[in-house]
Each structure stands twice: as structure tokens, then as C-alpha cells.
Amino acid sequence: MQEVLLKAVANTETPNRFMVGDVKQSIYRFRQAKPELFLQKYNNYNDKKGSSHRKIMLYKNFRSREEVVDAVNYIFENIMNENIGEIEYTEKERLNLGANFNVDTDEKSIIGGATEIHLIQKDNKLDDDIINDKDDRINNKENEIEEEEKLDNIQLEARMVGNIIKDLMKVNEDGKIQKVYDKGIDGYRPVEFRDIVILLRATSAWAPVFADELMNMDIPTYADVGVGYFDTIEIKTILSLLQIIDNPMQDIPLISVLKSPIFGFTPEDLIDIRVQSKDKIFYEVLKSTAEYDGFTDSQNENESEFIPSEECINKSKDFLIKLKEFKEKSMYMSTDEFIWYLYTRTGYYAYVGALPGGSQRQANLKVLFERAKQFEETSLKGIFNFVNFIEKLKKSSSDMGSAKTLGENANVVRIMSIHKSKGLEFPVVICSAMGKNFNTQDFKKSILYHHNLGYGPQFVDYERRISFPSIAKEALKSKINIENLSEEMRVLYVAFTRAKEKLIITGSTRNIQDSIKRWSNGIESLDTISQYEILKGKNFLDWIMPCVLRHRDLSNLLEEVGLDAVFNVEHNSKWYGKLWNKNDILVEKKSDEEKESIEEILEKIDVNNPDSDYYGEIEEKLNYIYPYEFSTRKPATISVTEIKKIQNNYEEELINTIFEQKVILKKPLFIQNEEEREKISGTERGTIVHLVMEVLDLKNVSSVNDIKSQIRGFVSKGIITEKQASIVNPYKIYKFFASNIGKRMLNAEIINREKSIYAQVNMKDIYIYEKLINNDDKKLYDNESVMLRGYS
Missing domain, CATH: 3.40.50.300 (P-loop containing nucleotide triphosphate hydrolases)
Incomplete structure (x- = not known):
């Protein structure tokens, strides 16, 4: 096909095709590549200068x-x-x-x-x-045979x-x-x-x-x-966990999750649970194990009298408590939020990061999280639909490679x-x-x-x-x-x-x-x-x-x-x-039996006789206090208004404003009374004035009437409402443009409006007013700076 297309667009009388290749590296026959096309030209072209079909050998x-x-x-x-x-x-x-x-x-x-x-x-x-x-x-499929x-x-x-x-x-x-x-x-x-x-x-x-x-x-x-993403152990574990959160009556996913590091059931624990009853599904037996307080005479004759270990009982209780918690969370959280919650709540994300190839494993989990984000944008919702979505991907052979890290x-x-x-x-x-x-x-x-x-x-x-x-x-x-x-x-x-x-x-x-x-x-x-x-x-x-x-x-x-x-x-x-x-x-x-677990190594350590070569160094690092720790509690950028509050001893109010980021929800119109609907807040007043100054035609501000006329025009165009226009003072605007800085602005060739500006200010010049800072902290501020932000 490529050869036909190239022949159609190339000259035939005066050849104008320039081809570079090495037939010894033609390895795409399975994509219908035909080395004979290249060989035909290779054999027919010559190495004479001036030839219309010349062959140049690149030997080196x-x-x-x-x-x-x-x-x-x-x-x-x-x-x-x-x-x-x-x-x-x-x-x-x-x-x-x-x-x-x-x-x-x-x-x-x-x-x-x-x-x-x-x-x-x-x-x-x-x-x-x-x-x-x-x-x-x-x-087996063609070209996929192994x-x-x-x-x-x-x-x-x-x-x-x-x-x-x-x-x-x-x-x-x-x-x-x-x-x-x-x-x-x-x-x-x-x-x-x-x-x-x-x-x-x-x-x-x-x-x-x-x-x-x-x-x-x-x-x-x-x-x-390029494939095998869904076969990685970390993805299998999380998908199994999602399956049993949706429906715990599934033995294989349930046992997979129980045996995983998330819950840490040993093979012996699983045997202890199963021998309680061979007829019931595993989840039912697990619940019975968690509630175990000794068998009664009314016990089913098919049930064993084998007594589970106390550790197994405690693990079963812990699992059921967490499963209930996960189910409740899944009811009101989006799928992607819930998956990330599982990563952090179970500690599994951090765990796989400590395994060999940890960054790759974490990247795979992030990809699943991103998949869940994309899934949330569809009309389908919930864990059940997400699990079905993943299962369809598997069945349709739409597996993908591991995340690129x-x-x-x-x-x-x-x-x-x-x-x-x-x-x-x-x-x-x-x-x-x-x-x-x-x-x-x-x-x-x-x-x-x-x-x-x-x-x-x-x-x-x-x-x-x-x-x-x-x-x-x-x-x-x-x-x-x-x-x-x-x-x-x-x-x-x-x-x-x-x-x-x-x-x-x-x-x-x-x-x-x-x-x-x-x-x-x-x-x-x-x-x-x-x-x-x-x-x-x-x-x-x-x-x-x-x-x-x-x-x-x-x-x-x-x-x-x-x-x-x-x-x-x-x-x-x-x-x-x-x-x-x-x-x-x-x-x-080494076999798995020869490898010592971290717990076994820690048990052998004598805490009363620490290694003198490293003990002091470790203790020093653990007790280290960052000298600029106070500065970390300060914002990297600050506005002029916030500086004014600091200097007026409004530190507590400022911290609440900057760090707590309280969200004030506006009352819906249908529950506001008439007085609340009519009221314009200070923040809204500032926003309206900024908007008027942003859209004002500076070529027509030579009188108060000109400014009033423009404001009426903004109302007629729907830029602001009649009520919003009433709070804008045209005389103050005119007075600004009559000032020296206003005149400079009108005479400028380029004017930027509502543009953010930043200036670097020494931190001690702002926070020197704080009474809580001691002299040592003030010395630290000598080399510290903060970014001042504003708008013009």
C-alpha cells in the first residue's frame, strides 16, 4: 500500500524519491512488510554518479x-x-x-x-x-502464539x-x-x-x-x-478487595484479601476457619469464627468441633469491622475517592512501595485510581459497576502494560x-x-x-x-x-x-x-x-x-x-x-524459609546494649529539630490586606483565614428573605468596583458624566445589575483619573488590568510585630523572605 501511494505522488520521468534503508533490518513481515520491494530497487539501481536511479552504499x-x-x-x-x-x-x-x-x-x-x-x-x-x-x-491467536x-x-x-x-x-x-x-x-x-x-x-x-x-x-x-497489568499482584489484591466490599459471598476474592498483607491471615488461620464448617460459604464461616464463644449442643452435626485460635478469632473480628467501615464509606464516596481511601486506610499503597520494584507497583495503583476517575465521568456509578467494567476489560483482552515510571x-x-x-x-x-x-x-x-x-x-x-x-x-x-x-x-x-x-x-x-x-x-x-x-x-x-x-x-x-x-x-x-x-x-x-522476617530480626536486637558505632548518630538524627521550623508555619505568599491585619494584632484571625481555609456557603436564593437578597457584602462591593475598572473605556473618562454614562451602558449590556451599579461611585473614579498616577495610566502605551503582581519582602519586616517571637526567631527572619502578592 505504501509503495502504491509513493508511486502515485512521485515523478516517473525524473525520479525524485530518496530512500534510506537496510534490508537486513526488515523485521515486520507480520505487518505485511515486503523486503522484496526494497531488494528489487537495490538490485536494479547502480552506483554511477549522475544516474537517475543511483545506489549509495553506507558502509560504516x-x-x-x-x-x-x-x-x-x-x-x-x-x-x-x-x-x-x-x-x-x-x-x-x-x-x-x-x-x-x-x-x-x-x-x-x-x-x-x-x-x-x-x-x-x-x-x-x-x-x-x-x-x-x-x-x-x-x-491460540495468530501472531500471538507463544x-x-x-x-x-x-x-x-x-x-x-x-x-x-x-x-x-x-x-x-x-x-x-x-x-x-x-x-x-x-x-x-x-x-x-x-x-x-x-x-x-x-x-x-x-x-x-x-x-x-x-x-x-x-x-x-x-x-x-505491554500487557500484564491486571495480573500484577497489587492490582489483583485491590480488585479482590473491591469485589468483596461489593459482595463478600465470593470465596476466591475473599481468601485472596484475607491472605494479603492488608489482613495478614496465615494458611493455618484459613484452615482454622474452614474446618468450622465445610458446607457453608467461607464468609459465613468467618462470621461464625468472629462470634465464636464455644460450640453449643444445637450445633449442626456436619460442623467440626475444632477450636479456632484466639489470634484467628481476633483477626476475623478486625476484618468484619473494617469490611463494615469500607461498605459504609463506599456508599457516599466516589469510586476514585474510595479507592484512594482504601490505599491509605489499609496502608497497602505504602506497603507495596517498600517491596522490590516499589515505585513501579505504586505507579500501577495510581493507574487504577486514574481509571476510576475516568469511570466516574460516565453515567455508571458505584463499586459494582466499576468491578464489572474492569472484568469486561479483561475478557475483551483490553489488558494494558504496567505504568511507565x-x-x-x-x-x-x-x-x-x-x-x-x-x-x-x-x-x-x-x-x-x-x-x-x-x-x-x-x-x-x-x-x-x-x-x-x-x-x-x-x-x-x-x-x-x-x-x-x-x-x-x-x-x-x-x-x-x-x-x-x-x-x-x-x-x-x-x-x-x-x-x-x-x-x-x-x-x-x-x-x-x-x-x-x-x-x-x-x-x-x-x-x-x-x-x-x-x-x-x-x-x-x-x-x-x-x-x-x-x-x-x-x-x-x-x-x-x-x-x-x-x-x-x-x-x-x-x-x-x-x-x-x-x-x-x-x-x-535462599529459600523462603531461610529468609528472616523484619519481626524476627527485631526480636534478636538487644535494646539494652545498642551498637555504640551507630547509636549516637541515629539518636542525633531522630532528635533533630529543624532550626527554621517556625518559618514553616508562615505562608509563602501574603496579600497587602493580610499584612495590615498582622500589624493590627489580628494574628489569630489571620491564621484562621490563611490556614484553616473555612468555606462559607452562600444561602440558596429560595431560602433567603428579601433583606438578605438585597444585601451586598463588602467582598461583593470590591468585586464590582474591580469589574467596572476592568471594563471601563479609558478614552472616555474626562468627566463624571462620561463615567456615569459608561456605567449605565454596563447595566444595559448585562455586565452589572442596576443594584450593583448603585454602589459604584463615579466621582471617586473620576478623581482617581484626575490624579498624577491616573494621568500616567491614561498616557501609558500598554495597560494591563487585573494583573497579579508579586514583590519579595523580608519576613522580619512583616512579622516583627508578633509578640510570640523570641529573639532567636527574629534572627532567623534576617535571611527569610515572603512573597507579597496583589493585583493592579
Whole structure:
């Protein structure tokens, strides 16, 4: 469509189109992008000057360090060709070093370094590649298909990546540390979390697990997944709380809330409640537990005689009291006000802020509050309708990503998809999940379609009651497979070329020893990887590993699995490889039972023998008194009228006016008597005079009669009423304009009316009249100022 539109508006006789692109980075076939359109021009245009269809090759890469450029070239020289990749990776297409990095003279610095490959063996008991084909064909949506991955296998790789990041950021055995170039300081500094990005082919299943595991390892992380908002624990908890406030007869939301930090019921407490009666709904049993004072003879025979603990009874009572309070509040508060009330009343907003990723969790809660605000603007009201509204959002797949809380320089490790990383660059790039199989769901449809070759149906033999792929379908399958693999190859190219200074590749495989033997099979006799091996590849590792295992730097990987490295390739690229196992990553992972709670730590503290090194410092900070505390009770801005009140010893009246902000409600007209209706207050008098002065035509104020005439005109135009006009004194207005300042005003070229003005005044000049201030406070005022406001 874009090509058709551009052809329609561009010249044909004298071409005037200027196109810039790199077909190796065309990764949007799922959006109907056609690399062949670009390739057609690439092959037909020439590099001769003066040509009407000229091709200019931009050879140099100004982003990446030499180690990254060499590694990318080495991989794609071996795997990318015109058949798979749709372009030959020749001297014209390879990356050429153009970046110029400063030299670091510090001997303790590690700059750039070899491209790294880290592999970990999956748990053999967990087969994460078995997919139920029939269910996938029925249930999964096109372009949203994810291979089913067992959580433990994703966790293994995530923890391996966490260890890699920690190793990268700490001083090594030689006393050296990884550094990156920082333009801001025009020099090198130690690598930080914000310098690192983890790129994944697909994020929906992997990114949340990676983020959780890294945060559990004390690595601040942000995963840009675009979905999963309603699956976050904080949103689930608040929505469950809203559900039971509306209707507590729902067991699952009720138990979720009880077990949450808001009420703190333990599994043992929930068991104590449930065993009271197995027939009743949980809420009814909970009420019975709260009212428990020993079972009677009239008790139902199905009810247990198990006695709940006193703590469980007290928790149940507390829950019911709060639930009643919440129900009452929800009756007269708007939905958004009520949700914010829940955040503060339960302390849950502050609680999630103290968890790993606290700012992100709080931002998610704020988004729910904003959603409630938007909901209040509709005709629907109340908790019931709001909960239904959210449920409809979930069912319609209108889930949204977590709230965006990151600034450009937030010091966190970012996790994003390769597609979202396109056009970006990062000092350290970790390409993970390289062992995840390619998506082959396109081949499982009953009818295949290709935009050039047409349709390929499934053949159905009704007599024998069987079906099998037709020849046309097999032909389309082969064509689509090559196009998909070419797309995956370009995706890999985009991922690798995001790195500025260091590239790290990670992946998991079912059996490392067997996999390395398979990857190294036959590669000693070939200059490049065979096209058959590329077509047979099921994941990125099947392309990467046969290349790098031929390199002399990774001979250690072959030796670890008992193979001889007799076919080493000489190449400028530098590589480092490591094989991990579960024990390498589980040693530092503490179980929940080993983690001490804050309460347990506090119980161990001996308050009678405080730590002398810190006790004095802590006590000093806790007992600190702010020296300017008195000044904080004064307003930052003050009007001339308020200053006059202060100087007339009206301090108490002023404080009430400024700080208490009493609201005086005007009586409705229908209950005012005639005298009240006729009466005009002092404030209203001032407002009327200001209004008249604002709209007065200054070219016609040379006499009292002129001013009277204008005021009558204001009445006729409805600007003021007859009664309001009667309180305006035209003689005083005329007298003002006859004064020196009035004449200056009339002669001015530019006149601003009702414009706020501010002046900075020393605070001691205003509050020196206060009798409550001691001499020390007066000294503090010497350097304090207040803003004087007024209107002209």
C-alpha cells in the first residue's frame, strides 16, 4: 500500500524519491512488510554518479566497538545468504568499523572485551517444547502464539543472566572492572544497571519471569511487556478487595484479601476457619469464627468441633469491622475517592512501595485510581459497576502494560523485545532465550496462504475419512518456512547490532553435551555452515553455535564435552564461552524459609546494649529539630490586606483565614428573605468596583458624566445589575483619573488590568510585630523572605 501511494505522488520521468534503508533490518513481515520491494530497487539501481536511479552504499557502522562488529560479521558471513536471509552477506553488506572510542589508560579497566556465549542445561524432567497441536490450532491467536514454557526452565536462564550481570559489575580476581564510555563525562566509568538491556524474541511469557528473578537477586529491573497489568499482584489484591466490599459471598476474592498483607491471615488461620464448617460459604464461616464463644449442643452435626485460635478469632473480628467501615464509606464516596481511601486506610499503597520494584507497583495503583476517575465521568456509578467494567476489560483482552515510571537515566536493567529495541542502542546487550524454538504456528492451519502463490488447502478423502496436506500446501509450507527463517535471521541481526560496547548471548538447551556434539557435527569440512543445517535450525542457537564452535577461542566448550578441537577457524572476532549447570545458579538463592522476617530480626536486637558505632548518630538524627521550623508555619505568599491585619494584632484571625481555609456557603436564593437578597457584602462591593475598572473605556473618562454614562451602558449590556451599579461611585473614579498616577495610566502605551503582581519582602519586616517571637526567631527572619502578592 505504501509503495502504491509513493508511486502515485512521485515523478516517473525524473525520479525524485530518496530512500534510506537496510534490508537486513526488515523485521515486520507480520505487518505485511515486503523486503522484496526494497531488494528489487537495490538490485536494479547502480552506483554511477549522475544516474537517475543511483545506489549509495553506507558502509560504516558508527555505533559499535570493534569486538561487536567483528562478532556480528563472523556469524552472518556464515549463515546469511540470498536464499535464507534474502541478501548475500558480502563485503558490501558486512559492518565496517566507523566508531571512534577514546582510549582508557587505566590498567584496572576492562573495555569492551570478547563476545560471550553462556549456555545452561534445561531440567530434563521439564519438557518445555511439547505443544498440543490441536489445542493450539483452536485456542491460540495468530501472531500471538507463544511456545509453552515450563516456569522452572525460564527461571534457570533468568538466574544465569542475573549471575552474569553481577559478575559484569563487580571487580574480578585480577582487580579489574568492566567500564563503558560515557559521553556526559567524556570518559569511562564502571558499568551500571542502566547500561544493560536484555533482549528477548517474545516477552509475554519470559519477561515477567526474568524481571521477578532479577529483582529477587537485588538487580533493579524494568520489563516493557505491554500487557500484564491486571495480573500484577497489587492490582489483583485491590480488585479482590473491591469485589468483596461489593459482595463478600465470593470465596476466591475473599481468601485472596484475607491472605494479603492488608489482613495478614496465615494458611493455618484459613484452615482454622474452614474446618468450622465445610458446607457453608467461607464468609459465613468467618462470621461464625468472629462470634465464636464455644460450640453449643444445637450445633449442626456436619460442623467440626475444632477450636479456632484466639489470634484467628481476633483477626476475623478486625476484618468484619473494617469490611463494615469500607461498605459504609463506599456508599457516599466516589469510586476514585474510595479507592484512594482504601490505599491509605489499609496502608497497602505504602506497603507495596517498600517491596522490590516499589515505585513501579505504586505507579500501577495510581493507574487504577486514574481509571476510576475516568469511570466516574460516565453515567455508571458505584463499586459494582466499576468491578464489572474492569472484568469486561479483561475478557475483551483490553489488558494494558504496567505504568511507565522510568526516566531516561533510571538505573535499572531493561527487558524488552527485539522489535521494540529497533533503532535503539545500549552499551551492554544481553540476547537471551536464544534456545527458544521458532514459532511454527503458520504451518498448522488447515489452509495456507501466500501473497504470490495463492492458497494451499488440506486434502480431505471422504471415503477413507482421512486428510493430508496437498502438494500445493506442501509447496507453500516450504516457501513460507524459508521466508519465516529469513525474517528470524534479520531479527537476530537487529538484536546483535543494538550493542555498542559488549554483546552477550545466552540460551538453554535440553542436553548440553548432545547439543554441542550435534552442532559440531561435520563443520570441520566446510568453510561456512551448510544451507541444509540453516534450514533445519529450530532456534537461534542452531545457527549461532555451529559458527562459533569452529572458532579457536571456544575450543574449551568442545573439550568440556570430550571432543577434539581440530578444526579451529582463524578470525579477528573474539569469543568467550561458559557452560552452566543448576548448581552454579542455585547456591546463592535462599529459600523462603531461610529468609528472616523484619519481626524476627527485631526480636534478636538487644535494646539494652545498642551498637555504640551507630547509636549516637541515629539518636542525633531522630532528635533533630529543624532550626527554621517556625518559618514553616508562615505562608509563602501574603496579600497587602493580610499584612495590615498582622500589624493590627489580628494574628489569630489571620491564621484562621490563611490556614484553616473555612468555606462559607452562600444561602440558596429560595431560602433567603428579601433583606438578605438585597444585601451586598463588602467582598461583593470590591468585586464590582474591580469589574467596572476592568471594563471601563479609558478614552472616555474626562468627566463624571462620561463615567456615569459608561456605567449605565454596563447595566444595559448585562455586565452589572442596576443594584450593583448603585454602589459604584463615579466621582471617586473620576478623581482617581484626575490624579498624577491616573494621568500616567491614561498616557501609558500598554495597560494591563487585573494583573497579579508579586514583590519579595523580608519576613522580619512583616512579622516583627508578633509578640510570640523570641529573639532567636527574629534572627532567623534576617535571611527569610515572603512573597507579597496583589493585583493592579
